[in-house]
Structure formats: structure tokens, C-alpha cells
Amino acid sequence: MTERLNFLLEIIEDLKNQNLFITLPVLQSEQKNWVKMEDKEVLMLSSNNYLGFANHPRLRKAAKEAIDRWGFGAGAVRQIAGTMEIHLQLEKMLAKFKHTEDSLVFTAGIAANRGTIQALMDAGDVIISDELNHGSIIDGVRLTKAERKIYPHLDMEGLKKALEESKNFRRRLVVSDGVFSMDGDIAPLDQMAELCEQYDAILMVDDAHGDGVLGKDGRGIVSHFNLHGRVDIEMGTLSKAFGCLGGYIASDAILKSFLINKARSFIFTTAHPPAVAAACMEAIRMVQDEPQHFQNLWKNTKYFKEGLQKLGFNIGNSKTPITPVIVGESARAQELSKAMFKENVFVKPIVFPLVAKDKARVRTIVTAQHTKEDLDFALEKFGKAGKMMGII
Ligand SMILES: Cc1ncc(COP(=O)(O)O)c(C=O)c1O
Known part of the structure; x- marks a missing residue:
């Protein structure tokens, strides 16, 4: 040294x-x-490894077949020459699973949170965040020039107060873990959706610990509360219940195009090896058919x-x-x-x-x-x- x-x-x-x-x-x-x-x-x-998929024979097989079909590395960042058809197939499959129009896969959940928050918010905006949100959300908040307001953990009165004080900002983003990673408690997303509608705030939820765990067939927290169409941005990871690697944003096609252009943690990093995409797809199939x-x-x-x-x-x-x-x-x-x-x-x-x-x-x-x-x-x-x- x-x-x-x-x-x-x-x-x-x-x-x-x-x-x-x-x-x-x-x-x-x-x-x-x-x-x-x-x-x-x-x-x-x-x-x-909630569902025990990390070492499952079906995922091993899917990954091995993908190596034979596509080779190992993707060879480039997604924007330049690293996007293969298999990456897009995964994004379509994820969107279908989450009942959204489309999705965008990042190399990890941390990249999805950092890149999305950084791209969406800027000076003149405000981000309203639960005090116990995951470090990757906090990183995303720190990457922007937006104002921040932190409300006490799960406190809907606190969230309401922060929204009330945020009326004069250009845009408001409310962001929360769905399931909190250190405590295992669940955000009251139904009440949050109502408040966001009332105060015209964008609602983003981190479903890292909800995917494969909550909702119909493990579709996550939005399914758990039956809030399809009322949560603007669902972030999740493919590294926990799905037993693989990667993060994603499930939302509409416009947000996907925007993030491809603006999310730095998407733009400046190499695409997943195709075997990762293949194993992720097999995991999504397995959640539904097993x-x-x-x-x-x-x-x-x-x-x-x-x-x-x-x-x-x-x-x-x-x-x-x-x-x-x-x-x-x-x-x-x-x-x-x-x-x-x-x-x-x-x-x-x-x-x-x-x-x-x-x-x-x-x-x-x-x-x-x-x-x-x-x-x-x-x-x-x-x-x-x-x-x-x-x-x-
Ligand atoms: C709540 C939450 N969000 C995001 C992440 C990041 O996900 P990944 O491990 O895929 O980067 C994690 C995992 O560490 C997490 O617990």
C-alpha cells in the first residue's frame, strides 16, 4: 500500500x-x-434466494442452452452493440408478468434505482422518500439536484405533510421500498397511491423483496394491493426471488425510451451475458408454472x-x-x-x-x-x- x-x-x-x-x-x-x-x-x-431458484436445474439448463446459442458475453453496452433479441424477449416477458406495457432491464437493481431517479428528477423538483428506503434509492436521490424530503418510516401523515409542503415544486416523486429489506414490513402502497393521486405526485416503488413473494403468482406489491395502472414506476430485481442477476423498471414504453436515452447507469455499462437473460426468463416461467x-x-x-x-x-x-x-x-x-x-x-x-x-x-x-x-x-x-x- x-x-x-x-x-x-x-x-x-x-x-x-x-x-x-x-x-x-x-x-x-x-x-x-x-x-x-x-x-x-x-x-x-x-x-x-426466496424461491430456491439460484441453483435450480431449470435455470442451469436455460443458461447453458443460451451459452450454446448466443455465446457468453454481450460484447458491448446496450446502446451501442450489446442488445440481443434475448434481452428484448426478457423485457417483454417481464412486462407481461408485471402487467405493464414494457420494461427495461439494468445490470443490477442498484443501477435501476440510481439511473431512474437520476434521469427523472432535477433542480426545481422534489423527491419524497421513506426514512428507511434502501441505499440504492438514497444513492439515486443523491445523484440529482432535486430537493429531498424524508418522512418517518411508513408514516402516511408524514407523507401527506411532505406532499402538502411540495405543491410549488415543478414535479414531485414519491419513492419507497415495497417490502423493507431490513425489517420485512410492507409499505401501505394503497394509501400512498391515493395521496399521490391527490397531490399529483409520481409514485415509484422498489419491489426487490416483493417479486416472487407478494401478490398473485408472486407478481409483487402492486398485485398484492391490486393497484395495476395506479403506480407510475415499478422497480425490481432479478437477483433475489428470481435467483439470477439484474434490475428492471416496469412501466410504459415512453418511460423505457426515456431511460434508454437518459439513465446513466443504463447507458454506461455492458449488457448482461445472454445466459443471464435466459435464466431470468426461465425463472419468470417457473414462478408461474410451479x-x-x-x-x-x-x-x-x-x-x-x-x-x-x-x-x-x-x-x-x-x-x-x-x-x-x-x-x-x-x-x-x-x-x-x-x-x-x-x-x-x-x-x-x-x-x-x-x-x-x-x-x-x-x-x-x-x-x-x-x-x-x-x-x-x-x-x-x-x-x-x-x-x-x-x-x-
Ligand atoms: C430494497 C432493495 N432495492 C434494491 C436492491 C438492489 O438490487 P441488486 O442486488 O439487484 O442490485 C436491493 C438488494 O440489495 C434491495 O434490497
Whole structure:
């Protein structure tokens, strides 16, 4: 390391002193209910692989066939020479799945949020955002010259007040996670749609944790609240329930053309390998023709949440497969995660700045792949660790 980078050591030391220093856990196997980590088999309770698609034979097959048909790399950014027919087929299929006119796929969800918000809003506009919105939304907001107003988490009076104060701006954008990634609670999108109609505000929802999880056949939060046609912009990812990679905006064709021209995170990056597009399409087919994954996910979610509650843990206000086990200080969350790992269960500690300093937690996510035996095993280990640490 050069001397000019020595200042990094101080920052890292500071993070370590605050128990906030992060290292990367490494999988030595494919992503599934039991994985290999640190040379042992552990129960995975921290992935976003909701439906168990990440290692599914149908996705593997679709990707392999696409490699044979299209080669591996796309070879260029979408705008120049990287758009293949298979990319457009995916966008049409996604739009149909989401009941929108069209969609545009970005290389990742973070790129979809950053690029869309950056392209849409400018000086003279205002963005109104839930205080617990995902970092990629916050990044998008920071990329614009628009004013920002942050309302308290899920507080519809707070949203109304912000809209009332925003009447004189040129345009208003209200943006929210659909399912909040650290808490598993759900935005009241029906009330938000009404307020946006009343105040002539554009409504954008991040469905990263709603796709494959909420609504009819896992079509997401707009389907869950039956709001088709009333939410201007649906953003989602293909990297969680769909088990692949990518982000998207589902909306109308005009927005798609606009973003192709103006969204910097779309313009300045190479297209997905065609195998990614093929696997994404297979995942969208599977969500619709194999409903058992969706059903298992919810059966497991209910069983596991009830189990944690019976043990006496604080699981917040979660309504989805994301279930936080809230313990307070960062050090406690890290201790609980370590105790669980010793017992062969992997649950990631989530600490500041991802959540408030006194709301550190381990975040659990069950998937459709977990068996009842898996969940009983995890509950037993949670009970043991929770008692040992005096949490329950
Ligand atoms: C709510 C939310 N939005 C956006 C993203 C970004 O999605 P991706 O991982 O596809 O970049 C994530 C995932 O980390 C997320 O949890």
C-alpha cells in the first residue's frame, strides 16, 4: 500500500472499535438451504434466494442452452452493440408478468434505482422518500439536484405533510421500498397511491423483496394491493426471488425510451451475458408454472415466525419472509451470529449504518427450499443461543 492510502487504516480501526467492521463470508458450495462455509455444512438463513431458484436445474439448463446459442458475453453496452433479441424477449416477458406495457432491464437493481431517479428528477423538483428506503434509492436521490424530503418510516401523515409542503415544486416523486429489506414490513402502497393521486405526485416503488413473494403468482406489491395502472414506476430485481442477476423498471414504453436515452447507469455499462437473460426468463416461467415454491415459502415463513415469537424474540413488525431478530447493540448482534454459526446456522448480523445503532439484529430469511427439519433445527439453536445470551 502506498503511504498516501495510510488514512484508510485509521478509518478501518475506527470501524473495528465500533464493532462495525465487515468482512465477507465465503460460500464453498452452491447457494441452497445447507451450504459449506469455513469448511463445514451450515444452514443458510441469510440469502435472498426466496424461491430456491439460484441453483435450480431449470435455470442451469436455460443458461447453458443460451451459452450454446448466443455465446457468453454481450460484447458491448446496450446502446451501442450489446442488445440481443434475448434481452428484448426478457423485457417483454417481464412486462407481461408485471402487467405493464414494457420494461427495461439494468445490470443490477442498484443501477435501476440510481439511473431512474437520476434521469427523472432535477433542480426545481422534489423527491419524497421513506426514512428507511434502501441505499440504492438514497444513492439515486443523491445523484440529482432535486430537493429531498424524508418522512418517518411508513408514516402516511408524514407523507401527506411532505406532499402538502411540495405543491410549488415543478414535479414531485414519491419513492419507497415495497417490502423493507431490513425489517420485512410492507409499505401501505394503497394509501400512498391515493395521496399521490391527490397531490399529483409520481409514485415509484422498489419491489426487490416483493417479486416472487407478494401478490398473485408472486407478481409483487402492486398485485398484492391490486393497484395495476395506479403506480407510475415499478422497480425490481432479478437477483433475489428470481435467483439470477439484474434490475428492471416496469412501466410504459415512453418511460423505457426515456431511460434508454437518459439513465446513466443504463447507458454506461455492458449488457448482461445472454445466459443471464435466459435464466431470468426461465425463472419468470417457473414462478408461474410451479406454484409450489411460492406456497412453500409462505408455509415456512409462517412456521418460522411463529417459532421465533414463541421463543420470546423481538421480531419487529415483519409481514414477509424477512424476519429480523432484534437484539440492540451491534456487539450483541455479532455475538448472536457467532453463537449461531458455532451451532451450524448462518445468520448475518445487521448493524449500523444499515439499521439504527440501538436496533442491531440478525436478519433471518427462510426460503422455499428449507424443510421443516431445517426450521426446527434453527429454532432449537436460536433458543439455545438466546438463553445463553440472556436475550429470551
Ligand atoms: C430494497 C432493495 N432495492 C434494491 C436492491 C438492489 O438490487 P441488486 O442486488 O439487484 O442490485 C436491493 C438488494 O440489495 C434491495 O434490497
